[in-house]
Amino acid sequence: MQARHIDHVNLRVPEDGVDDAREFYGERLGFGIEDDPYAAGEKPFFDVRLSATAVVHLWPTDExxxxxxxxxxxxxxxxxxxxxxxxxxxDAAGxxxxxxMDxxxxxxxxxxxxxxxxxFGYRVEITAQA
Known part of the structure; x- marks a missing residue:
């Protein structure tokens, strides 16, 4: 088997944390939020689009x-x-x-x-590839 890249990661978030997730990942970090199927009740999760080939699935749950x-x-x-x-x-996003780390x-x-x-307490490493 020859892997190409990580396709997605699943993270659980609080049921009432959807707006916080949209604000942090979408507005502060600047990643795309894809939540139309979630909002329509078609999927139990919504996506943070990192690139054309990678997403983070955020699963709201009361547990x-x-x-x-x-x-x-x-x-x-x-x-x-x-x-x-x-x-x-x-810094500009607060x-x-x-x-x-160097x-x-x-x-x-x-x-x-x-x-x-x-x-929600998840640590996110942002690595410079420039």
Whole structure:
């Protein structure tokens, strides 16, 4: 089997966290939100579009339990901007940077990255690929 890329990641969010998810992933981080089938009741989840070939499925549930150090660490998203551009965009959007690293090891080698938390406690690594 020859894998090409990660197609999607599934994350649970609180039932009442849909607007927070749209605001964080869509408005603050600038990713596309695809939620028409969810809003129409056709799917139990909505998508954060990372690229043409990758999404995060967000599943609202009343049984949501925040991630802990023993069951989740982070999801990493490689972006085209430089680390300086990433930090400036996050600052302008009011997103706190939890930590920065000069050269964490990822799928394509070492690249500078920052780590942020979404409204539900998930850590998101944003890696510069510029």
């Amino acid at each position: 949501f339990e925040p991630p802990t150090a023993t069951n989740y660490d982070h999801v990493a998203v490689a972006v085209e901007e430089s680390i300086d551009e990433i930090e400036a965009e996050l 997103v706190d940077i939890e930590k920065s 050269s964490p090891l990822g799928a394509t080698g070492e690249s500078p990255a920052v780590y942020v938390r979404d409204p």
